Amino acid sequence: MSKLYIVPTPIGNLEDMTFRAIRVLKEADLILAEDTRTSGKLLKHYEISTHMHSHHMHNEHKTVENLISRLKGGETIALISDAGTPAISDPGFLLTRACVENNIEVDCLPGATAFVPALVNSGLPNDRFIFEGFLPEKKGRQTRYLFLAEETRTIIFYVSPHKLVKTLAEFVQYFGADRPVSISRELSKLHEETIRGTAEEVLKHYEAKSPKGEIVAVVGGKIISKELRKEQE
Secondary structure (H helix, E strand, O other), rough: EEEEOOOOEEOOOOOOOHHHHHHHHOOOOOOEOOOHHHHHHHHHHHHOOEEHHHHHHOOHHHHHHHOOOOOOHHOEEEOOOEEEOOOOOOOOHHHHHHHOOOOOEEEEEEOOOOOHHHHHHHOOOOOOOEEEEOOOOOOHHHHHHHOOOOOOOOOEEEHHHHHHHHHHHHHHHOOOOOOOOEEOOOOOOOOOOEEEEEEEHHHHHHHHHHOOOEEEEEEOOOOOOOOHHHHHH
């Protein structure tokens, strides 16, 4: 039977690839890859010879119809991204939605996702949290910050390294200098590190040390006083 497999790939350490993911990629009729050059190295490492097609944010709107036709024709397709779980701040949602609308089975394998270890490593409450991904570049960025400033759950962001200092300065501005922040960088890689402290402390750290690599920022939620909490209850 035709099926779309969503297959997570390592976010750094190749040992984080699962046995099931390797098998699915070997058995699929086609692999959709965000960047075939990047994914080609992974497939070569695991001796996977399945044919690849490029599937990324710039062409996914145009390719969905054809892919649905191939799936309806009985093919099995595996979708991967450059790193982590597809559709989490990466292409994948449009194709998954189209499959659901056309009653085509979708099977998302468990596997690597950067925000989960970053959340756990942070030491901040993780029983309730929200995932924001990348903030808007310009339009809507301030509005989003003003909304999130009142959020009581732990907040998770993806941040580009060249925008980390600016983002931390915005954390100080909108969340307060004392708001707890944890920055996880290069997760599962050789130079992995997690820096924890107040927004102001972490900002000073990265002002003195230019960050590199993939970054996940975890921010503690707004603390509500016991008196106000009782009123709300």
